[in-house]
Amino acid sequence: MxxxxxxxxxxxxxxxxxxxxxxxxxxxxxxxxxxxxxxxxxxxxxxxxxxxxxxxxxxxxxxxxxxPLSVRCRGCSREAPAVDASTLVACPRCGGVDIEVNGxxxxxxxxxxxxxxxxxxxxxxxxxxxxxxxxxxxxxxxxxxxxxxxxxxxxxxxxxx
Structure with missing residues (x-):
């Protein structure tokens, strides 16, 4: 474990x-x-x-x-908690894939x-x-x-x- x-x-x-x-x-x-x-x-x-x-x-x-794990989109600067795996792949706001994982x-x-x-x-x-x-x-x-x-x-x- x-x-x-x-x-x-x-x-x-x-x-x-x-x-x-x-x-x-x-x-x-x-x-x-x-x-x-x-x-x-x-x-x-x-x-x-x-x-x-x-x-x-x-x-x-x-x-x-x-x-909590959070993400920031480098394209639109949206910051949000990573609620599921999809937020680690693409920004829900702009669809950008340049995602930075924080915390x-x-x-x-x-x-x-x-x-x-x-x-x-x-x-x-x-x-x-x-x-x-x-x-x-x-x-x-x-x-x-x-x-x-x-x-x-x-x-x-x-x-x-």
Whole structure:
């Protein structure tokens, strides 16, 4: 199953940031067509549970946000969600075949929340400073957050505290 490898990579990226701390929740944005087939959030959640078993992330709440596949016609500039295979071949507005596929194929680890320790409140680790590619096995997982989010640093721009 494709999702198993994907979930393994997500958990490894989380554990890389956690540095042994217990993880209470995570938010992952997954393209709806990663690996060329439609992704089911329930399967991602179940795969995460299996991959995280016995780790500091095993009891984490997982929010899976599905990023839909979208297309843009270079001829008429129409942008729309890819609702079926025909929209990947020709533009429904103008019939043009110069179609650009956007989104829906990436994985972003957007947020990790750690359990409070030693009287400190829970800390949300929103991974900022753009994208950081984490290579785990053959999978690539992007750690990312929206601007303005709190950054967790190990003394550099890429880590968690």
């Amino acid at each position: 494709h999702e198993t490898g994907l979930c393994d990579a997500i958990v490894q990226a989380i554990l890389h940031r956690a540095e042994g701390r217990r993880v209470t929740s995570v938010r992952v944005r997954v393209g709806g067509h990663v690996g060329g087939h439609e992704i089911d959030p329930a399967v991602i959640d179940q795969g995460f549970r299996v991959a995280a078993a016995g780790t500091p992330a095993q009891d984490a709440d997982v929010e899976v946000v599905i990023e 829906g194929t990436e994985v972003h680890l957007e947020m990790i929340v750690f359990e409070p320790t030693e009287g400190k409140p829970a800390k949300a680790c929103a991974l900022s400073h753009g994208f950081e590619d984490l290579f785990v096995g053959e999978r690539r997982v992007h750690s990312h957050s929206h601007s303005g989010a709190q950054t967790c640093g190990r003394g550099d721009d890429g880590g968690a505290t």
